[in-house]
Amino acid sequence: MATTVRPDPRQVSIARAMVRTAHARELSQLSAPAQAKLKMCLLDFLSCAFEARDLPTSRQAVAVAARLASGSSVVGTDAITSAADAGFANATLGHGLVREDMHAGSIAHHGVVIWPVLLALAQRTPVSGARLLRAAAIGYEVGGRVGRALMTAGLARLFRPTGILGPLAGALAGSVLLGLDEDASVSALALAANTSSGLNQWPHEGGSDMYFHPGFAARSAVTAIELAEAGAYGSEHIIEGPAGLFAAFGRVAAPEAIALFPDGSEEIMAVYNKPVPACNFAQTACQAAIRVAEEIDNVGAIDAIIVHLPDAAIDYPGCDFAGPFRHALQAKMSIQYGVAAALVRKSVAEENYRRLDDPAVQRLAVLMRLKRDAEFTAAFPGAQGAEVEVSLSSGARISRRIADVVAATEGEIRARFRAAASEVIGLERADAVEEMIDGLERVDHAGRIAALCASAGPGGKSRAAASRAGAGP
Structure with missing residues (x-):
């Protein structure tokens, strides 16, 4: 104390x-x-x-x-x-x-x-x-x-x-x-x-x-x-x-x-900015897993998986959990689940967390072992590294080590904003929001951003825009 x-x-x-x-x-x-x-x-x-x-x-x-x-x-x-x-x-x-x-x-x-x-x-x-x-x-x-x-x-x-x-x-x-x-x-x-x-x-x-x-x-x-x-x-x-x-x-x-x-x-x-929709401590491991997955034709041939991580990743609640997974949040926190799903599906997306009973993912999550890595531990929090090491039934071993998480790029951030926003408020308003944020230091009334992000009403305007509450003229 x-x-x-x-x-x-x-x-x-x-x-x-x-x-x-x-x-x-x-x-x-x-x-x-x-x-x-x-x-x-x-x-x-x-x-x-x-x-x-x-x-x-x-x-x-x-x-x-x-x-x-x-x-x-x-x-x-x-x-x-x-x-x-x-x-x-x-x-x-x-x-x-x-x-x-x-x-x-x-x-x-x-x-x-x-x-x-x-x-x-x-x-x-x-x-x-x-x-x-x-x-x-x-x-x-x-x-x-x-x-x-x-x-x-x-x-x-x-x-x-x-x-x-x-x-x-x-x-x-x-x-x-x-x-x-x-x-x-x-x-x-x-x-x-x-x-x-x-x-x-x-x-x-x-x-x-x-x-x-x-x-x-x-x-x-x-x-x-x-x-x-x-x-x-x-x-x-x-x-x-x-x-x-x-x-x-x-x-x-x-x-x-x-x-x-x-x-x-x-x-x-x-x-x-996170590249994948999962716990911070699963990010780099998932990225390494995708690189390993590119070298594997059949995930059924995987016999063992070791994931090397900083102490902080293994110690954070929910991160070292091999299942069973009853709720999506358990899977999003679990390094075992994230890596297993990345190996099976060769990507990490929201879809990975919708089918928690996938037998191929469950098999890999259970046989996975998390291992503390002194180099990664010493580098954290300045860097957040991970290594995924996979052993195959053929005797082959594939490993990919990443020294730090690869953040989402500006291009990726913009693309996923446009995809998500345009589906809800339309492309024209999504463009307007993005333009306002790009020139935010020149915007007179910042409340307009939130007003534009409200869903469109019957007349094509959001209720917030129609009421103009706090958004100025």
Whole structure:
């Protein structure tokens, strides 16, 4: 158990120091690659939300949103609701494929919380695209820096990092978006930290809890912001206090400071977009498996499979699981299932997780062994390597080793956005959304993006566009 030192009230709290840095950070200080990465992360979030809108968890999240005459919209639906409910629903939709962006250093998915919060608030209160970009960068920075300082493998086995860090990232991002003053921003951050949670029992049972973790975080972030706007006062030393965030989770002592953008570095540049719809720790192994599969004519000839991985991949809940698979989420978390399906089908797509009783996949998953690799462990989280080694009945051995996950390219992100979005809102509106995001720093009313992403009504316009709630003229 970490020792907690009572903070000196004369010193600036960690929360206030982060708020001051966030408020002082201008869009012009963000590098061009960082701005480009933010745009791709937004496009990819929307792609995931469109593609997942008909999944059971997505329908459930939309079903509990209160219907309003005006407000914030839910991607791919005609639902208009409060900013908090829109944040919850959109975050759940964005997480439905398990293909959201990933920050390995904090073991968390920040974009699936940050974007729903910002898009919902941008419809409630008109803001520019430049302000949206700036706020998003702050969100990724807070989530990444706090996560690097707080999260350990032991903590991540019990608590979902996204559930812990998401409320903080979303709250400070939203505070910057809306221009809250310093005191209100500190309160929003503190109140949001009170909601940090997300238990990791779901991998053991295949429960759908995980899908809602970003939704809870986004809703909590919006609620914390609105409470701060209404004058609620949050605990100044919520991060480092004797009963604050670090003390509560109790694995490491609170640092003296958590610097944002130290030496000009940007956490958004440590984020990658998943190439396949599965757990982060299954990504590289699946990619290696596809390369091996290209060398095998008959998977029935496979006698043994060894997958070499960093410790973090084997230790994360649900990743070292050979079945039986009763729910799609169990398969998406399982490295054994992901590799087996990739070997059988020579690809990794959403279709891989729809037939969990495929005997060929089940056979390979059961005979597979995961092995800890010292080189991969030493390189993580800076790199996330994997090797798939297959032995055949002929005595032949085929192995492919990848030093780091190969992220989805810009071309792949754009292609899957256009495919998913055009199916729901039509090609013309999909083009308009993509064009707005490409030129986001020049957009007057960022709320128009979410409005355009609502499903079309009888007259060809979305209800959100028709109501023009928060989208400006």
